[in-house]
Amino acid sequence: MDSLINRVVAGPAPEGHRVTFARLGASESVELPELRAMAGNVAQGLRRLGVRPGDRIGILSANRLEWVLLDLAALRLKVVTAGLEPGKFDPRPELLERYGLSALFTDQPISREDGETHKGILPIEDVRALAQPSPGDAPLPDVSYDPGEATTLKFTSGSTGRPKGLAATAGSIDSSLRAVQGMFAHGPGDDIFVFLPLSLLQQRYWIYSALCFGHDVTVSTYEAAFAVMPSVRPTVVMGVPGFFETAMRHVRETGGEPRELFGDRVRYLWTGSAPARAEMLRFFNEAGVPIYEGYGLNETCIVTKNHPGASREGSVGRVVPGKHVVLDEDGVIHVRSDHPVARRYEYCAPGESEAIFLPDGTVRTGDVGHLDEDGFLFVHGRADDAIVLDNGRNVIVRPIEERMRAEPAIAECVVFCPDQTRLVAVVSPAGTGADEAAISARLAAVNAGLEPDERISRVIVADPPFSIGNGLLTSQYKPRRQRILDAYRHELSTRERGIHAR
Structure with a gap:
């Protein structure tokens, strides 16, 4: 089968389509044939800098044209990109060594040691100069990728600890692009709106899709998304559930219509990366703007997706071609891929690869669910809990819960995010009565040591406390997260209730 990555590399780029970079107050558009030509020039420039096939280059920058040019140039040279998310990495020499x-x-200020800039760290603005033709360059050699060859190093998006790295294969990218195209048939007339960081490999898929299938792409940022969408008028908007929760609240508060927010050409919304609330999904579907939820992990890429003609409320869709879902005796979801993203982590703590990847490459997701009689997957929760905020940031809640439990007045703590913007904790008090002063003091102390996105906005004190008898603790005295959510759903959604952070 023809490789889509090889099609991206070899061209030709479709005529009449473009990629637009939209920021607050400014935008820049490049026709796809010009984009491909500029990327070829950048590849020549990288070669002049001494970058060779098999090398790695890092990109630590917000979304911009230079990001895309570097990524496409690296593909052209068989150079592996490392997409580094701003805020999680700093442009220091040890990053190159690691x-x-x-x-x-990078677009960030470059650290200097002994008054000199490290020679391997370059301003991303320099890519503009590399994108200009340079007479005398020898032609670039033809390249092609086998399915098992890595094209990029991508990182897990956890907010605590050092991110784990995965060397993603060309075959996994091809498989995902084909599956998505089979479901949604992106093509002429489409403009796919992307605002999450390009350091997330899946966001770059839409550039590759445009080059393969002939459609437009608009690349923006989270901060600019709502401001630019009405004028950009995309047909498809990609976002995490929290982004669409924010959109729903805005529409309700202003009394407007979703198409006033997303633009009058939008044909569907795409969401995933975290569980989506049924109320939010129903809101947009009933407003005539279909929203399709899917499921996947960094380690698997897309696994299931609802799509036109095959969408079931409450599910995350049917398993896509090239993926196979197996449930163990506890209902834990395992995913086997015809073309795995990877079979291990490139960078991780000892034992982390073995905890996720089985010897044959199957991924143990840690999520619990079931498949119905028609093959739709339903996800009920996960063991290692991560919350995706509406800005796309992942917050790992277990360390936060453990900090709260360090207070003797707190027996258990479970953190939720009912609106995808603010964290709310439900705590079970120790002893017979709740010491609200001690709980409040602990809340302030914990928040003081956390990043803004990680801070708990308020605490709900469980009454009665969690117990095996009321079903909120397991027989091993572990909190039953889903049951606690169900029991305190009203309190979680009522912002006035609880102990508020000072």
Whole structure:
């Protein structure tokens, strides 16, 4: 089967389509044939800098044209990109050493040691100069990718600890692109709106899709998304559930219509990466703007997706071609791929690869669910709990819960995010009565040591406390997260209730 990545590399780029970079107060559009030509020039420029096939380059920058040019140029040279999310990494020399980078391009201030800039760390603005033709360059050699060859190093998006790295294969990218195209048939007339960081490999898929299937793409940022969408008028909007929760609240508060927010051409909304609330999904579907939820992990890419003609409320869709879902005796979801993203982590703590990847490459997701009689997957929850905020940030709640439980007055703590913007904790008090002063003091102390996105906005004190008898603790005295959510759903959604952070 023809490789889509090889089609991206070899071209030709479709005529009459473009990629637009939309920021607050400014935008820049590049026709796809010009984009491909500029990427070829950047590849020549990287070669002049000494970058060779098999090397790695890092990109630590917000979304911009230079990001895309570097990524496409690296594909053209068989150079592996490392997409580094701003805020999780700093442009320091040890970053090059840690990940074996020949060069690091960044839009952040470059640290200096002994008054000199590290020679391998370059301003991403320099890519503009590399994108200009340079007479005398030898032609670039033809390249092609086998399915098992890695094209990029991508990182898990956890907010605590060092992110784990995965070397993603060309075959996994091809498989995902084909599955999505089979479901949604993106093509002429489409403009796919992307605002999450390009360091997330899945966001770059839409650039590859445009080059393969002939459609427009608009790349923006989270901060600019709502401001630019009405004028951009995309046909498809990609976002995490929290983003669409924010959109729903805005529409309700203003009394407007979703199409006033997303633009009058939108044909569907795409969501995933975290559980989506049924109320939010129903809101947009009933407003005539279909929203389709899917399921996947960094380690698997897309696994299931609702789509036109095959969508079931409450599910995350049917299993896509190339993926196979198996449930163990506890209902834990395992995913086997015809073309795995990877079979291990490139960078991780000892034992982390073995905890996720089985010897044959099957991924143990840690999520619990079931498949119905028609093959739709329903996800009920997960063991290691992560919350995706509406800005796309992942917050790992277990360390936060453990900090709260360090207070003797707190027996258990479970953190939720009812509106995808603020964290709310339900605590079970120790002893016979709740010491609200001690709980309030602990809340302030914990928040003081956390990043803004990680802070708990308020605490709900459980009454009665969690117990095996009331079903909120397991027989091993572990909190039953879903049952606690169900029991305190009203309190969680009522912002006035509870102990508020000072």
